[in-house]
Amino acid sequence: MSVKKELLVRPIERGTVIDHINAGQALNVMRIIGIARSTGSVVSIAMNVASKQMGLKDIVKIEGKELNSQQVDKISLISPDATINIIRNYDVVSKYNVELPGEIIGIVRCNNPDCITNSDEPVASSFTVTKKPVILRCNYCDHIISEEIAEQLI
Template sequence: MKRQELMVAAIENGTVIDHIPSNKLFQVVRLLHLEQLKSAVMVGYNLPSSKMGLKSIIKVNGKFFSDAELNTLSVVAPNVTLCIIKDYEVVEKKCVTLPQVITGIVKCANPKCITNNEPMATRFHVSDGEAGIIRCDYCEKEQPLENVKIV
């Protein structure tokens, strides 16, 4: 654990998003709009993990996200771990939880759905939390979270 941590430089204050499945890294970047940040963002891609095989990690200096922002990650990477860093120390650890209503994050899998044909935000309810199934509020099409496409 310690040695892997050292593969990505430590941050003074900010947020560490760890245990990201490597194939979800770029979706996590998009969900948190990291490309719009002015602060330093360090990314470790395909790092060895005893639990996951390969994982990715993101460290965002000088940025603390709201719980709502962080919970959007649950849609693509429900098992990430979040560490809040102050003065180079972990002051808080968090997990993400899947919101009951998912607005404006995920595309509907039904090409005929109004949300795919009009400029409007998508909205889904979780229909089966354990199996990770969400249902479109507009057309009722269900889809598994593991296949979702980000808006």
């Protein structure tokens, strides 16, 4: 018996493919990247795709766009096993796993209303990152964020 393989979305000529996104996080990845409905880029989203290593995963393909380091850091916080593929002329020219930074500054909002970063002071948020599971500890007030990190991204 032969197994028929089927492409869910067409290949892209140039751009970025973000694979191994935690199931259900593709729309948060889109928000991180800043892709709006009116974007000129072709964007493909596959959600809840079967995966041998993850069970279910999401995939995002963006034509004509490469990610900056801050976007990759944000993606690592909500999907620490994600893989970034850079595509040029339909070929993967670079492939790497996102890496959780040990500390993040200015990309996550502390949800403690009494934290100095939520006052009128010009202080950027700063968190120490713990891996597996992802836990963020505010370096100013020691508040912990472990769930719904995507909602706290700046």
